[in-house]
Structures are given as structure tokens and as C-alpha cells.
Amino acid sequence: MTVAQCEIKPMRQVFGETLVALADEFPDMVVLDADCASSTQTRQFATAYPERFFNMGIAEANMVAAAAGLSATGLIPVASTFAFLLSLRAGDQVRSLLAYNSLNVKLAGGYAGLSDFADGASHQSIMDLAVMTALPNMTVLVPSDITETRLATRAMLEHKGPVYLRLSRAEVEKRFDEDHPFVIGQGVQIQDGSDVTLIACGVASGIAQQAADELVAQGLRVRLIDMHTIKPLDVELVQRAAEQTGAIVTVEEHNIIGGLGAAVASAVCHTHPVPVIRVGLEDRFGESGPYADILARAGLSREQVVTAAQRAIAMKHTDR
Amino acid sequence: MPSADQMQRTAQALRRTILRMNHAAGSGHTGGSFSCAEILTVLYDEFLNVRPAQPGWPLRDRFVLSKGHAAPALYATLARKGFFDESLLMTLRKMGSPLQGHPVMRLAGVDMSTGSLGMGLSVGLGMALAARVRGESWRVYVLCGDGELNEGQNWEALMALAKWRPANFTAIIDRNHVQLDGPEDLIMPMGDVAAKVESFGLRALCCNGHDCAALRDTLKAAVAINAPAVIVAETVKGKGVSFMEGQSAWHGKPVDDDSFAKAMAELEAVQ
Numbered sequence: 001m002t003v004a005q006c007e008i009k010p011m012r013q014v015f016g017e018t019l020v021a022l023a024d025e026f027p028d029m030v031v032l033d034a035d036c037a038s039s040t041q042t043r044q045f046a047t048a049y050p051e052r053f054f055n056m057g058i059a060e061a062n063m064v065a066a067a068a069g070l071s072a073t074g075l076i077p078v079a080s081t082f083a084f085l086l087s088l089r090a091g092d093q094v095r096s097l098l099a100y101n102s103l104n105v106k107l108a109g110g111y112a113g114l115s116d117f118a119d120g121a122s123h124q125s126i127m128d129l130a131v132m133t134a135l136p137n138m139t140v141l142v143p144s145d146i147t148e149t150r151l152a153t154r155a156m157l158e159h160k161g162p163v164y165l166r167l168s169r170a171e172v173e174k175r176f177d178e179d180h181p182f183v184i185g186q187g188v189q190i191q192d193g194s195d196v197t198l199i200a201c202g203v204a205s206g207i208a209q210q211a212a213d214e215l216v217a218q219g220l221r222v223r224l225i226d227m228h229t230i231k232p233l234d235v236e237l238v239q240r241a242a243e244q245t246g247a248i249v250t251v252e253e254h255n256i257i258g259g260l261g262a263a264v265a266s267a268v269c270h271t272h273p274v275p276v277i278r279v280g281l282e283d284r285f286g287e288s289g290p291y292a293d294i295l296a297r298a299g300l301s302r303e304q305v306v307t308a309a310q311r312a313i314a315m316k317h318t319d320r
Numbered sequence: 321m322p323s324a325d326q327m328q329r330t331a332q333a334l335r336r337t338i339l340r341m342n343h344a345a346g347s348g349h350t351g352g353s354f355s356c357a358e359i360l361t362v363l364y365d366e367f368l369n370v371r372p373a374q375p376g377w378p379l380r381d382r383f384v385l386s387k388g389h390a391a392p393a394l395y396a397t398l399a400r401k402g403f404f405d406e407s408l409l410m411t412l413r414k415m416g417s418p419l420q421g422h423p424v425m426r427l428a429g430v431d432m433s434t435g436s437l438g439m440g441l442s443v444g445l446g447m448a449l450a451a452r453v454r455g456e457s458w459r460v461y462v463l464c465g466d467g468e469l470n471e472g473q474n475w476e477a478l479m480a481l482a483k484w485r486p487a488n489f490t491a492i493i494d495r496n497h498v499q500l501d502g503p504e505d506l507i508m509p510m511g512d513v514a515a516k517v518e519s520f521g522l523r524a525l526c527c528n529g530h531d532c533a534a535l536r537d538t539l540k541a542a543v544a545i546n547a548p549a550v551i552v553a554e555t556v557k558g559k560g561v562s563f564m565e566g567q568s569a570w571h572g573k574p575v576d577d578d579s580f581a582k583a584m585a586e587l588e589a590v591q
Contacts, residue, residue, distance in 0.1 A: 030453060054449065054484075062442040062476035069446020072425075072432055074378070075453060077446075093473075096436040097443065101425050 007146060007174040012110055014146050015167055016041025018153040019078065020048050026157050030070060032056055034063045034081040040110035040167070042080045064090040067105045068097035076104055076157060082116070083109030083125035083166060087132055098162040099135040106156050107132075107164045113202060113253030114295060115169035120288035126281050130258025132164040133231045139184060140231040142166040142260075144205035146174040148228055151182035159184055168203050168253075170291060175206065187234035193221035196309050197241035200251035201227045201260050204280075204300055208251040211305035222309065230260055235267045242272035247312035249277045251305055253295070256280040275315035277308045322365050324533035329591055330365065330400075331357040331532065335560045336587045337396040337409065343575040345413040348421070351558040351570040352465060353393040355496040355529070359553055360390075360397045362535040363461055363492075367543070372402035375428040381458050382431045382447045386440020387465035387494060388422040389572070394430075395419050403429035438471025440464055441491055445477055448486035448548070459488045459543070467499030470508045475520075481548045482521040489548040490539065494529060496557035502568045517550045529553025561586050 019031060019042065032054045037043040046053035056063035060081055067077035079086070086094065086109045098105045109128055116123040132140045139159060143152040149172070156163040181188060187199070191212065200208035205226045212224045223245050225237060242248060248268065250261035261278030268274060279299045286294050295301065299308070322330070334357045342348035364370075369381045385394050392412060399406040404418075404427070411417035418427040422435030432443050444462035451458055468474070481489065493513060501507050510516075514524035523545050527538040535553065542549035557571070558564030561583040575583070 052453065056480060057476075057483075059473075059476035059479065061439075061473040062445075062480055065439045065442030065473065065477075066446035066449065066480065068432065068439075069384075069443040069448075070450045070453075072382075072443075072447060073450040073454065075450050092436050093439060093442075097433070097439065101433050 008171050009146055011143070011149050011168040011170060011172045012039070012041040014149040015108065015153060016044035018150045019045040022154060022157060023049055023052070026076060028074060029076045029078060029157060030054065032063050032067055032077055032079045034058055034060050034085065036081045036110065040080045040108065060085045060090040061093050064093035065097055068093070068101070068103050071103045071105045076106065078106040078108055080108040080110060082123060083112035083128045084123070087125070087128040091131060095135055099137045102137040102161050104160055105162050107162070108167055109164060110167045111169045112166045113168060114286045114291065114298065115203065115253070117291040117294055118288055121285040124286040126255045126286060127258065128164070128166060129230055129254050129260065133258070133263065137161060138231065139163045139229070140166070141184065141229055142201040143228055144200070144202050144226055145172045145176055147176040147178060147180050148182060151180065152228060155182055155184050166202060170203050172203065173206060175209070182228065185229050185232045185234060187225050187227040187229065187237045189237065190224040190226055191222065193223035194245055195221045196247045196249065196313050197223040197225060197245045198249050198251060198305065198309060199225045199227050199238065199241070199260065199264055201230060202253055204251040204253050207295070207300050207302060208305055210302040211309060214302060214306050215309055220313070227260060230263055233263045233267055238264050238267045239271050242268040242274045246316045247275045249279060249305065249308045249312050251300065252280045253298070253300060254280050255283055257283055275312045277312045279305055279308050324536060327361050327365050327532040328358070331361040332560065332587065332590060334361060334393060334396055336584065338392045339575060339580065339583055339587065341392045341396065341409050341412045343580040344410050347413060347572070347574050348392055349389040349572045350575060351498065351564055351567065352387060352494070352496065353390045354559045354561070354564065355555040355557045356387070356390050356393055356463060356494045357559070358530050358532050358535055359463060359492055359494060360393050362532050362539065364397050364401055366536055367539055368461065369458065370429070372429070375403055379456060379458050382444070382460045384432045384440045384444050384447070384460070384462045385423055385434055386462055387437070387468055388434030391419070391421065391423050394423055398429040437465070437468035438473045441474050441477035441481070444489060444491065445480055445484070445486065448489040449484060451488055452486060457488065459490065462491045464491060464493050466493055466495045466497065466510055466513065467504060469493070469510050469513065478517060478520040478522060485547050487546045487548070490542045490551065491548070492551045492553055494555050495552050496555040498557040498566060498568050498571070500568060500571045514552045523547060523549045524552055525549060526552045526554065529555035530559055560590070
């Protein structure tokens with residue numbers, strides 16, 4: 001399932017290439033951007049299919065509502081811009097038009113998490129999962145590597161209904177082969193183990209992999225799940241992990257309120273209440289700085305995830 | 321085609337139906353439904369190319385009621401045109417009814433759910449662009465309130481309309497000068513709306529929004545323009561009932577039995 005070769009690309013570049021690659025297969029797809037096509041890489045589609053691309057300027061509310069109008073005729077609009085703008089500036093349009101009517105609009109939230117590291121908190125998106133998962137009818141995808149980005153983009157277009165695709169500015173590896181199973185709503189168990197389960201999404205999935213490797217080297221049996229769909233959450237997979245491993249650590253580039261960790265905790269609390277340690281931003285904003293450093297301040301480093309896993313295992317054996 | 325006089329009588333009958341609906345519902349927006357009675361009547365009787373028996377007909381003209389709180393006026397018009405049975409009208413705002421407080425797409429004839437204000441021009445723009453992408457020639461009509469022009473998104477939409485200039489797009493602004501909290505001059509003055517629209521590089525046309533002949537002529541002129549056009553239709557909120565006209569209190573006040581009787585008497589006095 002995982003690949004040895006080390007192909008690395010910015011996720012946004014992979015997304016842009018994939019839109020172009022799928023254009024003929026999805027002739028009803030049109031793409032909109034809000035003056036960020038050069039950043040989000042929808043420019044690749046704009047160049048190849050200018051008659052199917054609309055640059056709406058810096059006006060996200062208008063863009064999302066126009067996408068609703070486009071979709072009402074059977075087209076499949078992909079509306080792209082920075083993640084925080086899609087989820088907040090255009091939040092009411094997403095709610096009232098896309099989610100309420102279950103319109104077939106795809107939202108591509110670029111530069112999510114802390115991946116716009118240098119620009120600082122004004123441009124970083126640490127709450128988009130909370131907003132999007134709280135909307136009925138919305139599907140929420142968070143790909144973690146080159147392969148999942150391609151597969152999630154395809155899955156999003158094949159899915160009928162509104163989808164939020166969380167994308168990163170960051171470079172990601174090709175961790176998975178093309179035969180990687182990507183089904184919306186089904187998490188991927190990358191490795192089995194019985195001492196603890198790490199559940200991660202997006203760029204943090206790679207960090208969780210590094211931590212799992214180190215824990216295994218320490219002799220621990222670590223289950224690792226790549227949870228590319230936050231909604232609908234693969235509750236069965238999560239509950240099985242709780243039951244069989246007794247401790248869970250979630251790892252995400254998001255506020256620990258309202259994201260993957262919160263979803264996992266609520267999935268287990270009433271059936272298999274086990275320790276769930278949520279690694280991510282502890283209800284605070286990011287800042288400007290080198291990506292690895294601001295990730296580390298949010299607990300997103302191999303060492304800190306290892307520590308969190310050890311703590312979760314220890315909690316299993318303590319009277320609570 | 322019905323004559324302007326016939327449409328005038330239809331619009332007045334529409335007000336009586338709206339009053340019955342809002343009285344039965346115990347809530348609902350009467351003032352802004354009355355102000356657009358003639359606009360909806362002329363649109364549906366003379367301009368919208370739709371098939372009530374085939375509401376999903378792909379080549380139909382689209383209509384977006386951006387001022388979704390005028391839902392009673394839209395519902396009564398859709399029922400009159402045969403999109404659904406008129407008996408449904410008295411289920412407005414009742415549990416389980418497809419006649420929600422604000423229009424929802426699951427009801428035959430509703431092309432876009434609305435309610436949260438200021439989104440209709442953008443939605444209509446998207447629809448108009450879709451016709452272009454698909455190589456189809458149907459038209460889009462959007463009915464906005466003037467209060468909802470407070471929302472910045474409208475001006476985003478006008479910018480974008482001026483960029484793509486879809487010739488199949490017509491907006492009508494129900495310019496009744498009164499919003500929820502009071503007269504617009506006190507709440508948020510909109511000034512010369514036609515001049516604002518034209519400053520974006522778009523054509524604006526003005527007419528009396530209660531005169532069906534004027535509305536028909538202005539809509540014909542708007543459709544003939546090979547570019548998007550915005551009609552500013554001068555209206556009176558609560559039109560047709562003396563104690564409701566121009567009164568912000570009747571934006572969304574429940575119609576009690578006493579008000580119902582008095583208002584109905586006035587609406588019946590003028591056929």
C-alpha cells in the first residue's frame with residue numbers, strides 16, 4: 001500500500017493537475033476561484049479550459065452563490081479559494097444554498113491548516129473543519145498525500161452533493177500507491193496494532209506515520225489510521241480501534257475543538273469510552289514562522305505525538 | 321396573454337390570497353408580499369417560459385425570489401399557475417408542509433431556496449452563466465427587495481454581472497423604501513439605486529411597480545437589451561391596505577382577526 005520512492009509535490013499543484021486530468025471525464029465540471037487561482041493552482045484548469053473557468057475576483061460570497069446557481073442547472077462547480085474564506089466569509093452562502101439544498105457544489109479549501117505558514121494567522125485556517133462538519137448534508141475530505149489528493153478530487157466529483165475538500169499549500173509525499181483504497185466515509189488502516197491507535201488526517205497523517213514508526217521501534221504495537229473523511233466519519237473503524245487498542249491519539253492541523261479529534265471522541269464516548277488525546281492547536285491561533293516550527297508549537301511533531309501516545313497508553317493502565 | 325387590466329385584477333386577488341395565508345399561518349411577511357404582487361403577476365403571466373406540469377423542464381426560464389420572505393406571494397402565484405394544488409396554500413408554515421416560511425427547492429416551481437438575504441443576484445448570475453456554458457438560451461429573472469441591497473454581496477454580484485454581461489439576465493428591485501426596522505432612510509439609505517447600478521456599467525430601467533402595463537413595457541425593454549438589466553420598480557410596502565402602506569410594522573407582523581377583516585374589506589373594495 002505504501003510506496004518506497006520519494007516523490008514530493010505541493011498538494012495544491014497535485015490538485016491543479018488533477019482538475020485538468022479529470023476535465024474530459026467530467027465535462028460538466030466548471031471551476032471558480034476568487035483571485036487565488038495562482039495560489040490554489042486552479043490556474044492550470046483556467047489555462048486549459050478557459051470557457052469553463054470563472055475568476056470571480058475577491059468576492060467569496062458572490063462566488064459561492066454563483067456556484068449554487070451554476071449547479072442548479074446540472075453543472076458541477078468547483079469553487080476554490082483559501083479555506084478560511086470559504087468556510088467563514090462565504091459561510092452563510094455555504095449553509096443556506098449548498099448545504100440546505102444539498103447542491104452538487106465542490107468547495108476546495110486551499111492553504112488550510114497552518115500551511116500558509118509565513119502569512120500568519122490571518123491566512124491560516126484552523127476552524128474550517130468545525131464549520132463544515134456542523135453543516136447537514138456536507139461531506140468533508142482531508143487528503144494527506146499526493147495519491148489521496150488525486151483520489152479525493154475524483155471522489156469529490158463522483159459524489160452527488162456538497163463536498164468540502166481541505167487542501168494544503170505544503171509539499172506532500174507520495175505515501176500511497178495508486179491502488180490505495182479511497183472510499184468516502186471509510187478510513188484507511190495503514191498498520192495494525194493493539195497498544196494504541198493513532199488517527200490522523202491531512203499533513204498530520206505523515207507526522208503520525210513518523211511517530212508510529214518510532215513507537216514500533218520502541219517495541220509498541222501501534223495501529224495507524226489515515227482518516228481522509230471527517231464526515232461522514234468511519235465510526236465503526238474508530239469504535240473498533242477503541243475496543244481493540246484501548247487508547248486513541250488524534251493528530252490534526254486544526255483546533256482540537258470541532259475537528260477530527262472532537263469527532264473521534266464523540267464517536268467513542270458512548271460506546272467504548274477510552275482515553276482520547278487530541279493533538280492539534282489547543283484553541284489558539286497560529287503565527288508566522290517556519291512551517292515545521294509552527295506545526296511543532298501546535299504539538300505536531302513526531303516527538304510530541306510519540307509522547308502523546310505513551311501518555312495515552314499509560315492512561316489505560318491507570319484507574320480513572 | 322392576459323391584458324394589463326386582467327393582470328391588475330389578478331395582482332389584487334393575489335393580495336387577498338396572501339392575506340388569507342398569513343392570517344391562517346399566524347405569521348408571515350405581508351408588507352413585502354403586497355409590494356411585489358404586480359411584479360410577480362406580470363412575470364408569471366407574460367414573461368417566464370415555464371411548464372407547471374413539468375417543473376424540472378431543463379430549458380425553462382429561471383426565477384429567483386431573492387427576497388424570500390415574500391414567499392406567500394410566490395406560493396400563491398405558483399398555485400394559480402398550476403405548479404401545485406391551491407389547497408396547499410393554507411398549509412403555509414405548518415409542520416410538514418412544503419410551503420416553508422421561506423421558499424425551498426423541494427417545492428415545484430422554486431428554482432433556488434432563499435431566505436437569507438442578498439444572495440439572489442449572485443445565484444442568478446451563476447444560472448445565467450450556466451446557460452452560456454451549456455449553449456442554451458433560457459433567461460433568468462431575479463426579484464430583490466431594496467432593503468436587502470444593504471448586503472454587500474449584491475454589489476459583488478453587480479461587479480461580476482458587469483464583467484460577464486449575460487444578456488439573459490434581468491433583475492427587478494422591489495423598491496418599497498421600507499425595511500424591517502423602519503423606513504430605509506433611517507435604517508440604511510440606499511439613495512439613487514438606478515444611478516448606483518449604472519455606475520457599475522449596467523443598464524437600469526425604472527417604472528411604477530404597481531402598474532402592470534408599465535411593468536410589462538419595462539420588462540420588454542429590459543429583455544431587448546443585449547446585456548444584463550436591472551429594473552427599479554417603485555412600490556409601496558403593504559400596498560392596497562391603508563393601515564399597512566409604508567408601515568415597517570407590517571413587515572412581518574401577524575395578521576390578527578380584526579386586522580384581517582379590515583384589510584380584506586379594503587382589498588375587496590378594489591377589484
